[in-house]
Amino acid sequence: MKNADLHTHSIYSDGELTPKEIVKRAKRKGIKYLALTDHNSVEGIEEAIKEGEKLGIIIIPSVELMVKENEVLGYFIDYKNINLKKDLKRASYYENEKTKRRINELKKKGFDISYEKFVNYFSYSKDNHNKGHLIYYFSKIQGHSRKDILNILDGLKIKKPIKKNLSVTKGIELIKKYSGIPVLAHPWINKKKFTEKNVKKWVKAGLRGIEIENGEEFNFGRTKEFVKKIKNMAKKYNLIITSGSDYHGETMIKFTGTHKLGNYNCDEKIVKQLEELKIYNDKKNN
Numbered sequence: 001m002k003n004a005d006l007h008t009h010s011i012y013s014d015g016e017l018t019p020k021e022i023v024k025r026a027k028r029k030g031i032k033y034l035a036l037t038d039h040n041s042v043e044g045i046e047e048a049i050k051e052g053e054k055l056g057i058i059i060i061p062s063v064e065l066m067v068k069e070n071e072v073l074g075y076f077i078d079y080k081n082i083n084l085k086k087d088l089k090r091a092s093y094y095e096n097e098k099t100k101r102r103i104n105e106l107k108k109k110g111f112d113i114s115y116e117k118f119v120n121y122f123s124y125s126k127d128n129h130n131k132g133h134l135i136y137y138f139s140k141i142q143g144h145s146r147k148d149i150l151n152i153l154d155g156l157k158i159k160k161p162i163k164k165n166l167s168v169t170k171g172i173e174l175i176k177k178y179s180g181i182p183v184l185a186h187p188w189i190n191k192k193k194f195t196e197k198n199v200k201k202w203v204k205a206g207l208r209g210i211e212i213e214n215g216e217e218f219n220f221g222r223t224k225e226f227v228k229k230i231k232n233m234a235k236k237y238n239l240i241i242t243s244g245s246d247y248h249g250e251t252m253i254k255f256t257g258t259h260k261l262g263n264y265n266c267d268e269k270i271v272k273q274l275e276e277l278k279i280y281n282d283k284k285n286n
Contacts, residue, residue, distance in 0.1 A: 004265055004270060005245050005261060007073065007185070007211065007245060008022055008036055009037065009038055009249075012044040013041050014039060014122075014129075014130055015248045016140075016249020016250065019044035019051065020050075022036070023051040029261055030262065031261075031262050031265065033271045035075060035244065037244075038063065039065075039095075040088045041088060043085075045059065045062075061078075062076070064185060069168045071171075071186070071189075072168060072171040072172055073209075074180030076179065087177075093163055094161055094163060095129070095131075098161060101158040101159065102153060106134075118137060121137065135149055136252075146255035168184070168202055169202060169205045179281065179282060181281075183209035183242050184210045186211055186222075199233050210230050210240075213244070213266075214259070215247075215260065216258055241270070243264050243265065244264060244266070245260060247261040
């Protein structure tokens with residue numbers, strides 16, 4: 001049964017709703033398994049689990065690492081581990097620093113924004129801000145069209161932070177370090193990097209799955225031919241194929257028409273496969 005949404009975001013990254021609110025919506029959508037995959041954060045998982053227990057929804061503790069070539073999902077992560085939270089904070093530095101620099105440039109161009117005002121609005125995210133926050137801020141709060149703000153942000157010239165972002169390989173290793181199952185998120189976002197050479201390298205590092213759907217419906221380079229390529233790679237390297245909505249809230253849906261919670265579920269047997277892999281790894285490492 002397709003009742004598992006394995007890709008969602010809350011206010012602890014660049015989402016619009018609290019974990020509790022997402023779980024309530026998931027209940028209305030008939031979702032049985034829900035992965036909260038906030039960018040570089042596991043702060044909302046406890047809240048999601050508590051609400052899930054009340055409503056009969058199984059929450060999969062997860063994270064989505066923002067890395068240099070793309071993003072990596074980590075399922076069944078040891079979210080209570082203090083060292084994980086420290087590592088995630090370090091991993092957040094690159095995107096957060098880029099966001100600061102973007103804000104400075106936007107201010108120079110006459111936009112009504114200050115870093116203090118921005119951080120105050122996204123207080124739950126703390127030092128974990130990214131481009132998605134800026135899109136939300138200007139579209140929802142200031143009424144700019146999503147297309148316009150994307151063009152503006154993409155046109156900004158900012159100096160890249162000295163400290164480099166994690167690579168996919170390093171992201172996979174970080175997730176494995178905390179007992180998570182690494183899955184490559186939306187590979188069509190950076191099609192040039194989705195080569196057999198790279199996939200082979202990532203599998204060697206510990207990659208165990210590829211996302212085939214996140215609500216983009218053949219947008220952003222997700223063509224039928226590319227979906228076929230994902231399936232072929234997954235078959236060749238014995239990778240689990242996952243999917244989810246990449247839900248960020250109703251504002252995202254308003255501007256994109258996609259990423260609707262529960263509309264891009266995968267079968268619960270995929271959850272079982274991930275869970276079995278987690279159990280196997282835990283036994284192997286103990």
